[in-house]
Amino acid sequence: MFDYYLGLALRSLRRNKVLTALMIVTLGLGIGASITTLTVLRLLSGDPLPQKSARLFYAQVDPYTKDGYEAGKTKPQRLIAYTDAMNLLHAHQADRQVALALTDARIAPLRSGEHPFFSDGVMTTADFFTMFDAPFQYGGGWSAADDESRAQVVVISDFLNDKLFGGASSVGRIIRVNDHDLRIIGVLKKWAPQPRFYAQELGGRSYGDGDAVFLPLQTARAANMDPTNDDCWAVADITKLETAPCIWLGFWVELSSDAEVAAYTQFLSNYAQQQIALGRFYRPEVALSDLMQWLRNEKVVPDDVRLQAGLAFGFLLICVVNTVGLLLAKCLRRSQEIGVRRALGAMRREIFAQFMVEAGMVGLAGGLLGLVFAEFGLWCIRHQPAEYAGLAHLDVHMFLLTFLVALVSSLVAGLLPAWRASQLAPGSQLKAA
Structure with a gap:
């Protein structure tokens, strides 16, 4: 059944290339910005000695x-x-x-x-x-x-x-x-x-x-x-x-x-x-602070880096909302197709699954594009005069996280359009046809 949904999704995405490209670019921009800032935040706020940081303390008199x-x-x-x-x-x-x-x-x-x-x-x-x-x-x-x-x-x-x-x-x-x-x-x-x-x-x-x-x-x-x-x-x-x-x-x-x-x-x-x-x-x-508390006390992570990460995820949220609108418009344009499928015996959960698979495919494509944007963003950071600039690289964890964020974002964006599509009554759509 998944292969069938996958085929339907591919045909649908190819049928509306401009709309599909717009959704992918929208998600890609949000994912690229958020992964870039998250990589920098993770670099600055990481545990330098995870194997024993809880046992190291900075003493002050x-x-x-x-x-x-x-x-x-x-x-x-x-x-x-x-x-x-x-x-x-x-x-x-x-x-x-x-x-x-x-x-x-x-x-x-x-x-x-x-x-x-x-x-x-x-x-x-x-x-x-x-x-x-x-x-x-x-x-x-x-x-x-x-x-x-x-x-x-x-x-x-x-x-x-x-x-x-x-x-x-x-x-x-x-x-x-x-x-x-x-x-x-x-x-x-x-x-x-x-x-x-x-x-x-x-x-x-x-x-x-x-x-x-x-x-x-x-x-x-x-x-x-x-x-x-x-x-x-x-x-x-x-x-x-x-x-x-x-x-x-x-x-x-x-x-x-x-x-x-x-x-x-x-x-x-x-x-x-x-x-x-x-x-x-x-x-x-006197004071006795463990390693991670000491780094927090010293404000190793600049406030502007945290602000940038927050703004980037806010931008991702805007991109997800825009994707919801685009998917919803795409869904409404396919009302008659959905009505025919429902009249032929397709259940609501099957329509819902079909549109969620389509949203997931948009997300994976957006993740690939977001990866390109993230690499470009980190390349720009590496050319800044900040002392941490040379360390701004995507590691395996951030690489995988890029696709996880893309998939979750697209599935969240696809929930409302998929639910809306599954609620369409087949009778009214067949009469309109």
């Missing part, structure tokens, strides 16, 4: 001054001071903990004739790679002992290894960073979480290829590497950020249960009260 403080209303600062980072780190109250800051790394190739260049770097502590599931292609990370001894070591990215060493293992080789010779102990596989959540509070890029070099925090500071983001509330010597009244570090912890989360929150609160008693803190507020 507030060593800032009393200026502008309102008890119970003022949220803690996004960054923490070096002293607090070290105190929390050495307290070992979490399964893993990481202090980190971003930096600009000046890399000087040791081969003659090659010029120095700047790349994004991370100065951090030993748990970074295991905590954030950063995979290694060669070698591995450093130890907590290397942190304390300021070991002259570095981990580099796959793309930096390709650029400097042609992709071969560079473990044991020397690389010059900020005029200091560091020994490479590890090379990462391709690793670039999108968004780059650990850089969000540090003033770094949220999207892209990721960072090029990863250094022990104290090693980097000994090499006069400065953070890309700091906030000092008094005149400070940035070469002595470890003791200056400045906040410049982010702090992440890994906790494996709700009980551990509650215990660590209490630990942060007790720590803040202790520092108030010592005269270092004036603000008792």
Whole structure:
């Protein structure tokens, strides 16, 4: 029976080519616009570490001054001071903990004739790679002992290894960073979480290829590497950020249960009260946000992207309404044909099924055209200056979703015309004929 309906639908669509083309283009435009904006929204709001994001938490305490403080209303600062980072780190109250800051790394190739260049770097502590599931292609990370001894070591990215060493293992080789010779102990596989959540509070890029070099925090500071983001509330010597009244570090912890989360929150609160008693803190507020909540707090997804997605789906709704009108007009023009079929014994549900199959075919054709429009829209986005632009591509899930949206939209659009066609009385149509 489906083959019969399919044949009827094809004949009907070929009979009214202009009307058919108009319906397909209308749906295609709405689907293309909605899939384009949905792809961008999905890119920006995705979970960068779905396998463990629920276990990663961003910790905040507030060593800032009393200026502008309102008890119970003022949220803690996004960054923490070096002293607090070290105190929390050495307290070992979490399964893993990481202090980190971003930096600009000046890399000087040791081969003659090659010029120095700047790349994004991370100065951090030993748990970074295991905590954030950063995979290694060669070698591995450093130890907590290397942190304390300021070991002259570095981990580099796959793309930096390709650029400097042609992709071969560079473990044991020397690389010059900020005029200091560091020994490479590890090379990462391709690793670039999108968004780059650990850089969000540090003033770094949220999207892209990721960072090029990863250094022990104290090693980097000994090499006069400065953070890309700091906030000092008094005149400070940035070469002595470890003791200056400045906040410049982010702090992440890994906790494996709700009980551990509650215990660590209490630990942060007790720590803040202790520092108030010592005269270092004036603000008792603390915060512990899981990874996805932290990204929401930081408003990683711009409001205009959400607005564009909403407008695009509103446009799709308008396109569906227009398609309803076109299908309804097409149905009314075929009243006599429907009357003949009903007089020959076709039941209402069979007429309804016939028109729904026709609507589905329009939807699939609209999906194909919508796919073309979506690819064009994403191509336009990739040529914009936004930092996420280069990542705007349709993946398999969005490809399948395009046809699902097209099919659902067309079937919704076909409901009223199909119901109207099934309600036509055969007698009146045969008399009119």
